[in-house]
Amino acid sequence: MNRTERRRRRLLELITAGEEDVDVLAAAVEVSASTIRRDLAALAEDGRITRTYGGAVPARPLAEHPLTTREALHRAAKAEIAERALDLVEDGDSLLLDAGSTVAAFGRLLVGRRVRVVTGNMALVAPLIQAGIEVTVLGGVVRPLSMGVVGPLAEAVLRRLTVDKAFLGADGVVAGRGLCEARPEQSALKELMMAQAARVVVLADASKLGMAGQPCWAPLPGAWTLVTDAQATDEQIRPFLRTAGVAVLRGPRST
Structure with a gap:
């Protein structure tokens, strides 16, 4: 860049x-x-x-792309983020996995780990169950664009659960403001996900940092972790590091 x-x-x-x-x-x-x-x-x-x-x-909100299209975008960066995020997973963890292609890339790497998963990411349900992982599926309406559930049924189930760590994606993430999404039901569910987790982790490639292409927002908690790829510049990262309580992991997974 x-x-x-x-x-x-x-x-x-x-x-x-x-x-x-x-x-x-x-x-x-x-x-x-x-x-x-x-x-x-x-x-x-x-x-x-x-x-x-x-x-x-x-500008006015950007058009949403279907999951199959988004999976092809920034594929290497998403794989790098998924690998890096594995450093945050411990055996025995209960994990809440959001919808979206970056979280899906991370979820597929959980095969072989001793964890429990709560998710409305329909693209992950079958692979995780087939891998022998205990999965709790959130109810609700499935959005075909993201293959994720939203709505009052999903929120009702989630209010009855707590998890160790929530891994979230977003259309954009802005330091001091939060996560942006296209629809209010998406941002409402993300906000509840963050409230039900002891630790919040946001998975976002460099193209999403500082970007606000959608009109609906989920505020971030006082303490959370951003996992991004090596293409994220110091200038992009700086606003997050200036925000109290925010940790940033950038680049390939540590060895």
Whole structure:
């Protein structure tokens, strides 16, 4: 990733956090206002922001892609994150697994581990059961795009359970703000997942850090862990490290 793209990613983070003014954005990334205007024009052309008088705001929500499409995106990064996240799993753990392709990649690596799993990720249910892992399936309505369950039935089951660790994905994750999703029922379920877990782990590749392409939010707890891939830059990671209670694991699994 070159310097211009790193700067534009930082601008997206600032705009997502609510900053709109060109002069303030210029001071934050230490470039001229004219450079910021060119950056904003490029970001608007890409559909990542909407220009306003004197600044910019986040663009309208991005279109959701089906699970099969998302599984093909950033495949190497997701595999790296899944391997790294295994460092957080101990024998005997009870694990809550969210929907999504990155969590699915992690879940498939649990074969052979002595754990118990609670999940609404329908893509994982059969493989985990066939591997001999005890699985509790959340009820609810299945979203075909994600193959994950949502709704009051899923929430009712989840309120009766607690787990050691919850592993969550998201369409985007913003330091100090939370996880973004396309639908309010998704963000509501994620918020409840975090409340029912002793430890919260978010699995997100570099493309999702600081990104807010969807309108619905699940606030993060005071303490949580981000697992990302080696392509995540120091600039992307810095806002998370500045947030009290946040631990970051980046890059290949430790040996």
